[in-house]
Amino acid sequence: MFTTFADGIREAGGFGDPERWRFDGERSYTRDEWLDLAPTTGALTQLPPDRLAEVLKGVGAAIDAIGGGFTVPFTTLAVTAVRTGAA
Template sequence: MSRRPPPPEAAEAFAAVYDRAAPASLAARAYRLPAPALAGYSTLADRAADGIRRAGAFGEPEQWRFDWSRPYSRDEWLDQLPTQGDHSRLPPADLAAALAGVGAAVDALGGGFTMEYTAVVVTAALSGDA
């Protein structure tokens, strides 16, 4: 699954928060990076499909892609944020500062924003010969 970056104004605000609160964290870099390319995930899916073919026990693999959006309120985003990346390794004071800053940034965006997601799936039916 690939989470695309939040809207540009949210990404900029979040990057500024992490630059202050946890400059050495993955999040400090993540909000400054370009959107993860789905091509990278497609490469992984292609490898999985090749492995399925080599196993010889399945029919032809198929790749499916699912795109969706999810709106987040301030509280919903803050509830799940500590589970992302290296947040669990931040010192408690740094995590608290990051959460406070991100919360303020989401408030400044009107109290919420929408994230875009994509999932790429490889599937194949078990062959009758197996």
């Protein structure tokens, strides 16, 4: 996917050679933080309120069962290029 992005930048012209950047990290979430975030992502955004409440209740119970929080590792990837001329 990122090769396609870099190829598109090259084909567009007006940019230096694309670079791929990678940033690894992690984020710890409490139960409440995750339950605040979850409804704003993915398929949960499409659920009616009663079904969403049911899902969040189960997710909250699962987080409680593992100690009330967890850590998520993540990787952020980017393709960048310096603009060298007018497009």
